[in-house]
Amino acid sequence: MTIFSNAMKAASPFKTNGIRLASYLSKALTVKQFGNPLDSLSLESSTIKCTEPSQVVVHMLYSPINPADINTIQGVYAVKPQIPFVCGNEGIGRVVESCKSDSKLKKGDLVVPRKNALGTWRDYVVASEDDWLKVPSDLSPVTLATLMVNPGTAYRMLTDFVDLKPGSVVIQFCRVKHGEPERDFCQKLPEHTSNLVTLQLRSTEVFKSKEIPAPSLALNCVGGRNALELIKTMGENSTMVTYGGMSKQPLTVPTAALIFKDITLKGFWMTRWNWLHDKDGQREHLVNELCSLAKQGVLQSPPHTLVHIDSWITAIEGATDSRGLVGTKYILSFEA
Numbered sequence: 001m002t003i004f005s006n007a008m009k010a011a012s013p014f015k016t017n018g019i020r021l022a023s024y025l026s027k028a029l030t031v032k033q034f035g036n037p038l039d040s041l042s043l044e045s046s047t048i049k050c051t052e053p054s055q056v057v058v059h060m061l062y063s064p065i066n067p068a069d070i071n072t073i074q075g076v077y078a079v080k081p082q083i084p085f086v087c088g089n090e091g092i093g094r095v096v097e098s099c100k101s102d103s104k105l106k107k108g109d110l111v112v113p114r115k116n117a118l119g120t121w122r123d124y125v126v127a128s129e130d131d132w133l134k135v136p137s138d139l140s141p142v143t144l145a146t147l148m149v150n151p152g153t154a155y156r157m158l159t160d161f162v163d164l165k166p167g168s169v170v171i172q173f174c175r176v177k178h179g180e181p182e183r184d185f186c187q188k189l190p191e192h193t194s195n196l197v198t199l200q201l202r203s204t205e206v207f208k209s210k211e212i213p214a215p216s217l218a219l220n221c222v223g224g225r226n227a228l229e230l231i232k233t234m235g236e237n238s239t240m241v242t243y244g245g246m247s248k249q250p251l252t253v254p255t256a257a258l259i260f261k262d263i264t265l266k267g268f269w270m271t272r273w274n275w276l277h278d279k280d281g282q283r284e285h286l287v288n289e290l291c292s293l294a295k296q297g298v299l300q301s302p303p304h305t306l307v308h309i310d311s312w313i314t315a316i317e318g319a320t321d322s323r324g325l326v327g328t329k330y331i332l333s334f335e336a
Contacts (some may be wrong), residue, residue: 023049043310050099115127241266
C-alpha cells in the first residue's frame with residue numbers, strides 16, 4: 001500500500017481547450033488519527049475539481065473494506081501514511097469528467113485504481129488519468145470493485161512461484177468459523193490445473209490415504225502453528241507462500257521439513273508486486289486476465305453486504321467483527 005491520497009491541492013489555472021470544469025461536493029472517510037477505526041474515521045465533505053490537465057474526475061460506485069485498510073487505520077500496516085488521509089485501496093468508479101479533450105479516458109468509462117491506495121472511500125476522486133485502468137462495462141460492478149486485492153493476490157501466487165501441472169494440488173489454510181471447513185472436502189475435486197481447497201488440516205486423512213498427491217504449493221495466511229499443520233501435508237521440493245499473519249504469531253517450521261523435504265518458504269505482498277510492476281504493463285495484463293476469468297464465470301463476486309457511505313459506522317463495525325470472520329465482505333456504496 002502506497003501513500004494515501006490527501007486533500008486536493010488548491011485549484012490552479014490551466015488551459016482546458018474551452019472545456020468548462022465543474023466542481024463536485026465529495027464525501028470522504030478521512031483518518032484523523034491512528035487507532036480504533038470507529039474513533040479514527042470521520043466523514044468529511046469538501047468541494048473538489050480538476051487542478052491539472054492530466055486529471056479526470058471519477059465517481060466511485062463501490063469500494064470494499066479489506067483487512068489491510070483496517071490495519072492501516074490502526075497504524076499497524078507495513079506502510080504508514082501521513083495524517084490526515086482518505087482510506088481505500090480498491091473499488092470501481094465511473095468517469096464523469098475528463099479535464100482535457102484528448103484524454104484516453106472518456107465520460108462514462110468504468111475504471112479501477114491503477115495506483116495503490118488512491119483513497120477510494122469517497123464518492124468523487126480527482127486523480128491523474130494514469131492512476132486508473134479502464135475495465136469492461138458488462139461485468140458485475142461488485143466483481144470489478146473487488147478485483148485487485150483478493151483475486152489479484154490469488155492469481156499472482158498461483159502463477160509466480162510454482163509451475164503447476166495438470167493434477168497439481170494447492171491447499172490454502174485459513175481461519176474458518178468454529179474450526180469447521182468452509183467447503184466439504186468430501187465432494188469430488190474438480191480436475192483443474194490446481195485445486196484450491198479450504199480444509200481443516202488437523203483432522204483430514206486425505207493426504208495420509210494418498211487420495212490426492214501431496215501439495216506442491218501451499219498458501220498460508222494464518223502463520224503460527226497453523227503453518228506446521230500445513231507443512232505436514234506438503235510434498236518434497238514444494239513451496240509455502242505466506243501472504244498474511246492472522247494469528248499474529250511467527251511461523252512454526254520444523255527443521256526436518258527443510259532438510260528432508262527441501263521445502264521452500266517464500267513471502268508475497270501484493271503491494272510490493274504493484275510497486276515493482278508499476279510501469280511494465282503487467283498490472284494492465286493482470287486486470288485483463290482477471291476480467292477474462294470473470295467473463296468466463298470462473299471469478300465471481302464474493303459474499304458481500306453493501307452499505308451506503310452515510311452509514312459507514314455499520315460497515316466498519318461489521319468489517320471489524322471481533323469474531324474475526326463475518327462471512328461477508330462489507331462494501332461501501334456511493335450511489336444515490
